[in-house]
Amino acid sequence: MKIAVCIKRVPDSETRVKIAADGKSLDEAGVKFVLNPYDEFAVEEALRRKEQAGAGEVAVFCLGPAAAQETIRTALAMGADRGVLLSVDKIPADPLESAKVLAAELKSSSWDLILFGRMAIDDYNTQVGTLVAELLDLPCVSAVSHLDIEGAKGVAEREIEGGIEVVDFPLPAVLTTDKGLNEPRYPALKGIMAAKKKPLDIKPVQPGTGTLEIAALTPPPARKEGRIVGEGAGAVGELVRLLREEAKVL
């Protein structure tokens, strides 16, 4: 099994992000960055597939700034074999431009599987994986929450509104991974130390600017204060009435 996993460096969901002075980007000072949580499912799945096959390679690819080497090393600490940083000062705002750079890099090798997280928790675009599949002319299943592979055929399940969709696909393929697919491992401490010794190529790339431009970033409006309707079973009737008549959610 030869598997490529594309990963992204994103702000930790627990950090409080601030909008930078330009009003269009995040102020990165003091922000902790992590491996995108959805990409953890992809890394984990790749490692399990390789372990089951008993042979193969898991290579991780990351489009990002120099600091994203740390993100790559997180995946190496989990067990990936090597990493490639497609180095840019700034990740393009247009997901198609990111996809083009990744596709160009992935094309130079053949893969059984190319995995992505379903989405990155910073921009929520949910696009790069499927765009890369299109650019490479490979079959693609997005938001995979269960996966079986037998020889050159795969069956993936994806959760859709009110049910589960089952998709058959041939390998090689591009998959984007969702919650529920697996439980990502903690990198063992030895793995963290070994990560430093694994190959990590740095390749400068020049993505196009694309057609998207971020005009402004604004924080979400402050949430209105909640109201306690009452306590105990006696309050249920009033709560239901308010949910129906005032909040209009029932």
Next chain:
Amino acid sequence: MASKFQGVDFYQTDGLLSEEERAIRDTVREWADDNVIPVIGEAYVAGKFPMQLVPGMAELGLFGANLPEEYGCAGLNNVAYGLIMQELERGDSGVRSFASVQGALVMYPIYAFGSEEQRKKWLPQMASGKVIGCFGLTEPDYGSNPAGMITVAKDTKDGWVLNGAKMWITNGSTAQVAVVWAKTGALDEPESIRGFIVPTDTKGFSAKDQKGKLSLRASDTSELVLQDVHVPKDAILPKSGGLKSPLMCLTAARYGIAWGAVGAAMACYDEAVSYAKQRVMFDKPIGGFQLQQARLADMLTEITKAQLLCVQLGRLKDEGKSTPQQVSLAKRNNVNMATDIARETRRLLGANGILAEYQAMRHLANLESVYTYEGTHDVHTLILGQEITGLSAFN
């Protein structure tokens, strides 16, 4: 689901750590968030060490993490080791104690004073958590003064025969192996103290849980009785000699405790800050009153000082330059400050502060044990007093 623990870093001490050290800290932190925090309150009330955590701790490589890889250990430096202890104790002192005993009090002496065969036999099994160890030094009548111990080991033609009793032994009733310290000569010869590797299923060895603890409840503490316990000739740790050997183990464990205390303090501070911001009394968050702000400011100050102390001590230890007296200063200062912070947090939380649902009172009660074991606070005062004046005030 509670939110992830963010730690405290007011002085950018993170910048003093390498990328690997931070990654190790963050991994153990996340593991503790996922595995320790959800179960610890209940384990504490039940008075049981959460045994189910052991395989996960072993898989991460937490046991004897600063010992070499050739024995199945992680081979980390001492700063990384300290950060592990910090994150474990952020969960609970009982969980950190388990790892301290396993690593610094049992694996370390086997590594430092053991033969190559003993190292090969025990260390990999202990690193993988398959064998749990305990450390028997303290006796009912000899706590702060272990030189007075009356447990003896007699050299006979077919091995050693041990007799005596040990008290307050962490993991005593769960361990498969005990490192027991005993005198091989006359009772007034502390230089005859040697260490022995004693499998706990040896005839004549018994362990009984000590009941009624109001502190360190999520940790097993036992009394050991050794009655004509026969062990082979090669059960002795060949390179151990005199009281200095167990004291070296204590120095190794105390080093980890100095870090661990910072973890407990950070857990309490974190709880105090979030409570102070949320709890509204007299129409505003209590964090808006000067008295509570003074509490929080003191906590942050003490944690920051202790963090810097730990990093520098760890760097010195990695360079082979740290002294036992420096370790005493760090254990003494950090455990004391953590106990103060736990108490102030408990008080800041009002009535909620006495609940097991919050952390402060559990940490406070735990830290009273930590204050006493591994050299009481007073004993470290005397060690420093002797270092400063050249005069011993012990007896």
